[in-house]
Amino acid sequence: MEDIKVDVKITKMDEMIVEKYNELIKENGAESLFSPVSFEVAAKNTKIKVIREEIEISKFSNYVERVMEMPKSVDSSKITTGIVFNSEGTYSHVPTEVFQKEGKWFARINSLTNSEYSVIWNPVTVxxxxxxxxxxxxxxxxxxxxxxxxxxxxxxxxxxxxxxxxxxxxxxxxxxxxxxxxxxxxxxxxxxxxxxxxxxxxxxxxxxxxxxxxxxxxxxxxxxxxxxxxxxxxxxxxxxxxxxxxxxxxxxxxxxxxxxxxxxxxxxxxxxxxxxxxxxxxxxxxxxxxxxxxxxxxxxxxxxxxxx
Structure with missing residues (x-):
C-alpha cells in the first residue's frame, strides 16, 4: 500500500459543457447556483520500476464529501440540493447538507461515485x-x-x-x-x-x-x-x-x-x-x-x- 498514491481531482469543466448543463437545469425549471465541476479519485503505483497507468476509483464503499463554497451572491435559503449529471443528458439528486462557516455558506455533497456535480435551487410544492x-x-x-x-x-x-x-x-x-x-x-x-x-x-x-x-x-x-x-x-x-x-x-x-x-x-x-x-x-x-x-x-x- 505504501506504493499506492491516491489523487483527488476537482476540476473546472469546459465552458461549452458548463453552458449545456446550465441550460439543462433551466429547462427543468431549476436554477444553477454553482458552476458544474468534475470530481475524480484515482490511484496509481509510485514505484519507479513499475509501469502502470492511473486507475480511476469510480465507486466507493462510504460516502465521500465534496464541499463547495457558494458564491456570495447566492441566498442560502435557496440552496436546495446538489446534483450529479448522468451520461444520458439528465441529472439526479445527491444528498446535500448546507452549512455556514466563518461567514461563508457551503454545500457538502455526499456521493458514492465519481462524476460531475452542481448545486441547484429547485422549489417544488406538492x-x-x-x-x-x-x-x-x-x-x-x-x-x-x-x-x-x-x-x-x-x-x-x-x-x-x-x-x-x-x-x-x-x-x-x-x-x-x-x-x-x-x-x-x-x-x-x-x-x-x-x-x-x-x-x-x-x-x-x-x-x-x-x-x-x-x-x-x-x-x-x-x-x-x-x-x-x-x-x-x-x-x-x-x-x-x-x-x-x-x-x-x-x-x-x-x-x-x-x-x-x-x-x-x-x-x-x-x-x-x-x-x-x-x-x-x-x-x-x-x-x-x-x-x-x-x-x-x-x-x-x-x-x-x-x-x-
Missing part, C-alpha cells in the same frame, strides 16, 4: 399535501428530486415495491441514468419505468426478490417489510441507532414477525421510522406514500447527509 401532516417532508423530497412524479403524489395510498425502490435509490444518491445493472427478476422488463431503480436497489441489497425469481413490482409493502428495507439502507449510510429500547414504547411490537424483529428494532433505534401513533407501530399495515417519504427524509437526516 398540491396533494397542502393540508396533510407530511407536507414538509414531501415538499422537501420533491424539491430534491426524490419524489419523481409530484403531480400524481397520493399521500395516503399504499406504496408499491417498485416505487419504494425508486424513492430509496433516488434519496441515497444512487440513481444514475445510463448505468448498466444485472436483472435477476423474471417479471421486470428491461425498459420498465422503475427497472433501473429496482436493479440498483437490488445491487445494494436494499430490496430482494422472491424464491420464484420474481420481484412483484406492483405489490404493496407492509410496514415491517419497509422497516427491513430501511434497515438495509442504513447499512449503505453506515447509520447505527442509539435508542435501543425505543421499540418497547410500542405495545403492539409483539405482532412483528420473527424474521423482522431485529430490523424493526434497529430502524426504530435510529429514529428512521415512527409508529402510526406514539404507542402503535402497526407492522402488518401497508406503508403509504407519505409514510415512505417521511422515513426516507428521516434516514438522510439521521445519517447526517442532509439538513433537518
Amino acid at each position: 398540491k396533494s399535501v397542502e393540508d396533510h401532516w407530511s407536507k414538509d417532508a414531501v415538499n422537501d423530497m420533491a424539491s430534491r428530486l426524490v419524489i419523481f412524479d409530484p403531480e400524481a403524489f397520493t399521500p395516503d395510498k399504499a406504496i408499491t415495491r417498485a416505487d419504494f425502490a425508486e424513492y430509496i435509490v433516488r434519496a441515497l444518491g444512487l440513481y444514475r441514468e445510463g448505468s448498466a445493472h444485472e436483472n435477476k427478476f423474471s417479471d421486470i422488463s428491461t425498459n420498465g419505468n422503475r427497472t433501473l431503480a429496482i436493479l440498483i436497489a437490488n445491487e445494494y441489497k436494499i430490496v430482494e426478490g422472491y424464491p420464484d425469481g420474481t420481484f412483484r413490482p406492483d405489490a404493496r409493502i407492509t410496514r415491517e417489510e419497509a422497516m427491513t428495507m430501511y434497515q438495509r439502507a442504513m447499512k449503505v449510510t453506515k447509520l447505527v441507532g442509539s435508542d435501543s429500547n425505543r421499540y418497547q414504547s410500542y405495545k403492539d411490537f409483539g405482532e412483528v414477525s420473527t424474521w423482522a424483529e431485529s430490523n424493526v428494532k434497529e430502524v426504530l433505534a435510529a429514529h428512521v421510522f415512527n409508529g402510526t401513533n406514539t404507542t402503535i407501530i402497526s407492522p402488518k399495515s401497508n406503508l403509504t406514500y407519505a409514510e415512505a417519504t417521511q422515513a426516507v427524509k428521516n434516514l438522510l437526516v439521521e445519517s447526517k447527509l442532509i439538513n433537518k
Whole structure:
C-alpha cells in the first residue's frame, strides 16, 4: 500500500459543457447556483520500476464529501440540493447538507461515485399535501428530486415495491441514468419505468426478490417489510441507532414477525421510522406514500447527509 498514491481531482469543466448543463437545469425549471465541476479519485503505483497507468476509483464503499463554497451572491435559503449529471443528458439528486462557516455558506455533497456535480435551487410544492401532516417532508423530497412524479403524489395510498425502490435509490444518491445493472427478476422488463431503480436497489441489497425469481413490482409493502428495507439502507449510510429500547414504547411490537424483529428494532433505534401513533407501530399495515417519504427524509437526516 505504501506504493499506492491516491489523487483527488476537482476540476473546472469546459465552458461549452458548463453552458449545456446550465441550460439543462433551466429547462427543468431549476436554477444553477454553482458552476458544474468534475470530481475524480484515482490511484496509481509510485514505484519507479513499475509501469502502470492511473486507475480511476469510480465507486466507493462510504460516502465521500465534496464541499463547495457558494458564491456570495447566492441566498442560502435557496440552496436546495446538489446534483450529479448522468451520461444520458439528465441529472439526479445527491444528498446535500448546507452549512455556514466563518461567514461563508457551503454545500457538502455526499456521493458514492465519481462524476460531475452542481448545486441547484429547485422549489417544488406538492398540491396533494397542502393540508396533510407530511407536507414538509414531501415538499422537501420533491424539491430534491426524490419524489419523481409530484403531480400524481397520493399521500395516503399504499406504496408499491417498485416505487419504494425508486424513492430509496433516488434519496441515497444512487440513481444514475445510463448505468448498466444485472436483472435477476423474471417479471421486470428491461425498459420498465422503475427497472433501473429496482436493479440498483437490488445491487445494494436494499430490496430482494422472491424464491420464484420474481420481484412483484406492483405489490404493496407492509410496514415491517419497509422497516427491513430501511434497515438495509442504513447499512449503505453506515447509520447505527442509539435508542435501543425505543421499540418497547410500542405495545403492539409483539405482532412483528420473527424474521423482522431485529430490523424493526434497529430502524426504530435510529429514529428512521415512527409508529402510526406514539404507542402503535402497526407492522402488518401497508406503508403509504407519505409514510415512505417521511422515513426516507428521516434516514438522510439521521445519517447526517442532509439538513433537518
